[in-house]
Amino acid sequence: MFDSNFIANPYETYRCLRETAPLHWVDNFHRGAWLVPRYADVSAGLTDARLSSRRSQKLTGALPEKVQDEFDEFNRIFSKWLLFLDAPQHTRLRRFLNQGFTPQVVGWLRPRIERVVNALLDEVTEKGKMDFMADFAHPLPVRVIAEMFGIPLNDQKNFQIWSDAVADFMGSAQPSIETARRAQNSLLALTDYFRRILPERRKNRSDDLISLLIRLEEEGDALTEEELLAQCSLFFIAGHETTRNLLGNGMLALVQNSEQFALLKQNPSLASLAVREFARYDSPVQQVRRAAAEDFTWHGQEIKRGESVILLIGSANRDADKFSEPEKLNISRSEGIGLSFGRGAHFCIGTTLANLEAEIAFIALLERLPNLKMIDDEPEWRNNITFRGLSRLRLAFQARVAGKPANKYEPKIYNPLFEEKQRHILHTN
DSSP states (O other), rough: OOOOHHOOOOOOHHHHHHOOOEEEEETTTTEEEEEOSHHHHHHHHHHHHTTEEEEETHHHSSSSSSGGGHHHHHHHHHHHGGGOOOOTTTHHHHHHHGGGGGHHHHHHHHEEEEEHHHHHHTTTTSEEEEIIIIIIITHHHHHHHHHTOOOOOGGGGHHHHHHHHHHHHHHHHOHHHHHHHHHHHHHHHHHHHHHHHHHHHHHHOOOHHHHHHHHHHTOOOOOHHHHHHHHHHHHHHHHHHHHHHHHHHHHHHHTTHHHHHHHHHHHHGGGHHHHHHHHHHHBBBOOOEESSSSSSEEEEEOOOOOOOEEEOOOHTTTTTSSSSSSOOOTTTOOOOOOOTOGGGGGSOHHHHHHHHHHHHHHHHHHSSSSTEEEOOSSSSEESSBOOOOEOOOEEOOOOTTTTTTOOOOOOOOOTSSSSSHHHHHHHHH
């Protein structure tokens, strides 16, 4: 099922799954899994206490038994990720970590995001062409998250490599031992990097996220050093993967839909709705996995304790029972809420930041790169069934004349979906 044709276009398979049954058993994913394709069921499943997020051990469960012990440290770190916790541990950590993603913190990052976006575009405007993924979508979220953590520019390339290795493992239906080893080495390297800088940050506080979490820890909030290190690696990997794919998938959707491209260019006030539609139309996260915490019956099927249940976010977002003309990109769409960033207690903690990055990026891209179009007939997709994203997207545009100073660009954020207080903070920090 999860072959190259599925990677290129999973949506026809999703449509067939939705139309034939609410649940489907497949033999992939080590000992099989239940696939859940419909919006109502995926939405309900995201908040169903019978479906546990404690599934970190399942990531290496498909590997041969003879190498299982090799990944004990890998699994130990994963088990502390917020992503793989249930209440009450998840509730405690989430309440603590939310303080690193308040509107004030996101507002503090806005001018930094603008600076990174324009620096990346300055590097390509005279060339007349770019690989959007390598030149923009990859480095933007890495640099923004690095700004949050106070990581020097020289170290950021390693972070991108480490993030890719872990994401490749997490997004494989049947990971190889080599893929698992690369992921483990990368996760350990990432964790060790943060472990080395903690003593210095404890001694010399700054305005970065690590310093904020250290301060909260020392003020009495219950967060161990190992928990702090685990969340640092989670934030970096999840923030990089989802934002990169949101940018890449959104840009591809625009260049393949000329009417919507022109509409956004003429009406940048639609940027917030457009980003939300990009996430629905071609979700950067295609599926969320859970483990049955108990035996129960769902749509007449007997779900056994410990079995994997895969909530197909990408399919739910194309469900005609929830969205009108779901196969069409409509950047003015105001109906319903896509499930790309989750729902309930596990709603993505970095959603506001990812959306802000994308809004700033698309407004700047459309203004600074005239006559933008795709060079290749077909895009190149990464072989990943969880994090849907491009490996390459070559674009051509009208180059700026060499030596001619670029127009001074001051991006504006249009976000009618924010509450007034949040919007005020974003515009005044």
